[in-house]
Amino acid sequence: MQSLLNRTQQILPSGSANILARTFIQPIQDRRIYQHPILEIPEKKKVDFTWNGVKLQGYEGEALSSSLIANGQTVFGFHTRDGSPQGIFCANGQCSQCMVVVDGLSKKSCMIPLEEGMNVKYAELTLPKSHESFSTKDIPTKEVDVLIIGGGPSGLSASIELGKQGVDVLCIDDKDRFGGKLVLQTHKFFGSAEECYAGTRGYRIGEILEKEVRKYESVTLKNNSTALAVYSDKTIGILTNGKYELIKPKKLLVATGAREKFLSFPGNTLPGVYGAGAFQTLVNRDLVKCSDKVMIIGGGNVGLIGGYHAIQAGIEVVGLVEALPECGGYKVHEDKLRRLGVPIMTRHTIVEAKGDGKVEQVVIAQLDDNWNIIEGTYQTYDVDTILLAVGLEECREFTDKAKKYGLDVYSAGDAQEIAEASAAMFTGKIAGRKILKSLGKKIQIPEEWEEKAEILKSKPGEVQLEREQFEDNEGFFPVFHCFQDIPCDACTAACSHGNIETGEEGITEIPQFIGEVDDCDGCLRCVSECPGLAVTLVDCNDDPDNPVVTFPYEIWKSDVKVGSKVEVIDDFGATIGRFPVERIIKRGETLLVSVKMPFKYAKSAASVVKKIEKVDPQLIYEKKSPKDSSIVCRCERITAGEIRKVIKDGARDMNQIKIATRAGMGACGSKTCNSVIGRIFREEGIPPEDITPRVMRPLYVEVSMGAFAGLD
Numbered sequence: 056m057q058s059l060l061n062r063t064q065q066i067l068p069s070g071s072a073n074i075l076a077r078t079f080i081q082p083i084q085d086r087r088i089y090q091h092p093i094l095e096i097p098e099k100k101k102v103d104f105t106w107n108g109v110k111l112q113g114y115e116g117e118a119l120s121s122s123l124i125a126n127g128q129t130v131f132g133f134h135t136r137d138g139s140p141q142g143i144f145c146a147n148g149q150c151s152q153c154m155v156v157v158d159g160l161s162k163k164s165c166m167i168p169l170e171e172g173m174n175v176k177y178a179e180l181t182l183p184k185s186h187e188s189f190s191t192k193d194i195p196t197k198e199v200d201v202l203i204i205g206g207g208p209s210g211l212s213a214s215i216e217l218g219k220q221g222v223d224v225l226c227i228d229d230k231d232r233f234g235g236k237l238v239l240q241t242h243k244f245f246g247s248a249e250e251c252y253a254g255t256r257g258y259r260i261g262e263i264l265e266k267e268v269r270k271y272e273s274v275t276l277k278n279n280s281t282a283l284a285v286y287s288d289k290t291i292g293i294l295t296n297g298k299y300e301l302i303k304p305k306k307l308l309v310a311t312g313a314r315e316k317f318l319s320f321p322g323n324t325l326p327g328v329y330g331a332g333a334f335q336t337l338v339n340r341d342l343v344k345c346s347d348k349v350m351i352i353g354g355g356n357v358g359l360i361g362g363y364h365a366i367q368a369g370i371e372v373v374g375l376v377e378a379l380p381e382c383g384g385y386k387v388h389e390d391k392l393r394r395l396g397v398p399i400m401t402r403h404t405i406v407e408a409k410g411d412g413k414v415e416q417v418v419i420a421q422l423d424d425n426w427n428i429i430e431g432t433y434q435t436y437d438v439d440t441i442l443l444a445v446g447l448e449e450c451r452e453f454t455d456k457a458k459k460y461g462l463d464v465y466s467a468g469d470a471q472e473i474a475e476a477s478a479a480m481f482t483g484k485i486a487g488r489k490i491l492k493s494l495g496k497k498i499q500i501p502e503e504w505e506e507k508a509e510i511l512k513s514k515p516g517e518v519q520l521e522r523e524q525f526e527d528n529e530g531f532f533p534v535f536h537c538f539q540d541i542p543c544d545a546c547t548a549a550c551s552h553g554n555i556e557t558g559e560e561g562i563t564e565i566p567q568f569i570g571e572v573d574d575c576d577g578c579l580r581c582v583s584e585c586p587g588l589a590v591t592l593v594d595c596n597d598d599p600d601n602p603v604v605t606f607p608y609e610i611w612k613s614d615v616k617v618g619s620k621v622e623v624i625d626d627f628g629a630t631i632g633r634f635p636v637e638r639i640i641k642r643g644e645t646l647l648v649s650v651k652m653p654f655k656y657a658k659s660a661a662s663v664v665k666k667i668e669k670v671d672p673q674l675i676y677e678k679k680s681p682k683d684s685s686i687v688c689r690c691e692r693i694t695a696g697e698i699r700k701v702i703k704d705g706a707r708d709m710n711q712i713k714i715a716t717r718a719g720m721g722a723c724g725s726k727t728c729n730s731v732i733g734r735i736f737r738e739e740g741i742p743p744e745d746i747t748p749r750v751m752r753p754l755y756v757e758v759s760m761g762a763f764a765g766l767d
């Protein structure tokens with residue numbers, strides 16, 4: 056197998072990829088998650104399907120890509136240009152890398168629900184079946200007052216505002232359930248408890264919003280429904296379970312969210328290089344353990360929380376790499392990983408992914424202040440997965456085209472500006488009210504809504520390690536292991552006695568206990584509801600010199616037992632000692648573990664953990680990385696070197712690059728490579744104002760031609 060794949064690193068003669076596909080076999084494995092500290096494992100109907108002639112089982116209705124990976128199949132086909140293996144990257148319908156042949160037709164497996172008896176094969180060149188007879192139907196056109204594209208936090212929040220006023224709304228989403236990225240989030244959310252469910256888990260917020268929308272009869276929710284294009288006659292083409300229709304709305308709200316950025320490095324197309332959203336889709340939505348060992352690239356909130364989700368799913372996180380001097384995500388997220396023993400390597404970068412047909416190793420290296428790799432700092436880790444969390448970009452194509460054709464269009468959530476889901480709920484509400492006003496409804500947009508949306512979008516502040524603390528060993532008192540201003544008031548809202556307050560600046564400030572001795576009744580709500588798992592409660596009532604400290608705990612639950620000793624660590628990840636567990640109670644999916652320890656440790660004790668064993672890298676001194684061999688356009692397998700050459704030859708127009716190299720002409724329609732090409736321009740010193748952007752042309756999503764003819 057090794058030699059077979061190595062031989063294909065050149066351009067293949069036509070048809071060779073088909074031969075490769077017929078000879079490549081991946082062992083069948085059971086990669087399902089059968090226990091999870093937060094998620095219940097639902098009963099689902101099993102169905103049989105075939106994969107390259109082999110019978111496999113999956114769950115009816117789950118994404119076909121998840122069924123395949125749950126059976127250990129990560130290579131979905133071989134690229135016709137270079138024969139390189141390909142598999143999922145985004146699991147979000149954006150990158151087109153997950154193509155397989157289903158019952159004779161090419162389909163994106165991450166967007167196809169599994170059905171009994173499906174005949175699935177590697178993506179390879181196939182000739183379409185010819186039909187002697189077929190029938191077609193007229194394409195229906197439907198008028199609605201408001202079409203909302205995207206049923207995530209912003210689209211659902213706008214639907215609620217519009218539904219309350221009885222407006223005729225069609226809200227579509229291309230997934231099998233509503234909630235957008237909320238569906239993938241098992242952690243409790245930050246933000247405002249009163250306004251946007253801070254302290255509630257993301258997937259539950261999605262359920263709450265959907266339930267609320269369904270109360271309003273004037274709102275129709277349609278899932279598995281993909282918007283394809285905006286046309287010049289102000290209609291929008293949508294495809295629902297294979298049926299095509301045109302929607303003519305009076306108002307359009309684009310709530311399409313964001314897509315993940317790709318990164319250019321050698322080996323970046325190997326199966327096992329996943330966007331963070333794909334990883335969370337597999338692990339949290341579809342309960343597929345797609346990895347045993349992962350390296351995370353990117354220290355924003357997405358990467359940090361992705362690492363925590365991986366650990367909850369029983370996946371070893373070998374490390375997290377961040378190019379900046381500090382992680383950009385919330386410190387409480389970072390601290391959770393550090394306390395678990397995950398090395399966080401700032402000022403480092405990924406150099407290369409290595410492997411034969413899939414990811415087997417990752418090479419990272421340290422950066423100097425000028426962003427150059429410091430020679431001699433290369434480290435190679437054995438991993439099977441690389442999770443890319445290197446930023447998001449707004450899905451704007453529908454907005455731009457609708458504006459061009461004169462539609463009255465609005466946008467909200469990440470499609471408007473990348474921010475947290477809490478902010479998306481607000482921008483959705485505001486967009487809903489703006490649309491109501493434009494429809495002539497007498498309705499106000501509360502002035503403070505814009506302000507609140509801005510607060511929820513605010514970036515984390517400076518880290519402040521000093522704070523006032525409750526000094527005496529009397530009664531109950533909480534300790535906040537939260538050292539950074541972030542927009543969150545879950546703990547202040549949890550305290551029914553009003554003993555916890557943030558500062559004058561409002562919910563972005565670090566919380567404090569403002570009560571006196573005996574003001575706290577030890578209800579533990581602040582401990583259980585803090586999304587950062589950053590509040591502990593000290594109980595000095597029975598034994599002031601040896602109080603009981605209660606910690607939130609969400610990982611290896613069966614390892615923590617009353618009477619056993621657990622490792623207690625401080626805010627900086629250092630072990631304080633091992634102390635006996637006095638009591639365990641359950642609040643929702645969080646365990647509250649009470650541990651008795653000397654008072655001198657009680658205020659610095661931040662967490663109980665079983666630390667992950669640190670994986671040592673192999674130190675390898677490599678030659679300068681061949682970065683121009685990195686793939687930029689995955690669909691057409693165009694390298695950074697090919698694009699750089701055209702730029703050096705004088706190209707300043709993205710459309711020229713497309714014609715000269717074919718970068719951006721593939722199935723994904725340049726959604727993956729556009730930002731990477733922008734980066735190469737920057738590397739070559741070309742300012743953004745000198746670059747002519749690409750003309751985005753419909754369709755924005757691949758669709759079979761028959762759909763437009765209403766083919767039965």
Ligand code: FES
Pocket residue numbers: 142143144145146147148149150151152153154163164165166
């Ligand atoms: S993995 Fe299916 S489109 Fe990206």
